[in-house]
Amino acid sequence: MFGKGSKIYSIVTNKCPRCHEGAFFEDNNPLHLKKVLKMNPNCPNCGLKYEIEPSFFYGAMYVSYALTVGMSIITFIILYFIGLDLMTIFISIFVLLVLFTPLTLRLARLIYANIFIHYDKDVKALREPKQL
Known part of the structure; x- marks a missing residue:
């Protein structure tokens, strides 16, 4: 389920959706805020162009919205049953969303x-790996 070939593997490991080898983002660390959304234009391994069409990733805003709403609801439920007041819960949700924005994006x-x-398990690499 989490192995190579699953969508979850590609998402969690920041790998190309087609070959699961090349990096999707230039930097794996989402805390480097200057490079948080810097993507490789193509997969370094298979050459797949990530931005299929101009403004392709505008649709990712809807996914980001769903992620933040889900996080907010789960946080609200947990903190409500702990017994915190509403103002503290909303401040906690705000802080959580701000802290997790780079990861969510x-x-x-x-x-x-x-x-x-x-x-695609049969996709060929652009170049052969270097031999040491």
Whole structure:
């Protein structure tokens, strides 16, 4: 379920949706805020162009919205049953959403790309690996 060939593998490991080898984003660390949305234009391994059409990733905004709403609802339910007052709950949700924004943005793009691009185990690498 989480192995190579599944969409979850591509999303969690920041890999190309087609070959599951090349990196999707230039930097794997979402905390490097200057590079949070810097994507490779093509897969370094199979050459897949990530942005299928101009403004392709505008659709990822809907995925990001769903992720943040889901996170907010889960946080609200947990904190409500702990017994916190509403103002504290809403402040906690706001802080949580601000802290997780870089991760949410990246996950939304990876999920959106994986909706439209499917794994192909037979895809060939652009170049042969270097031999040491």
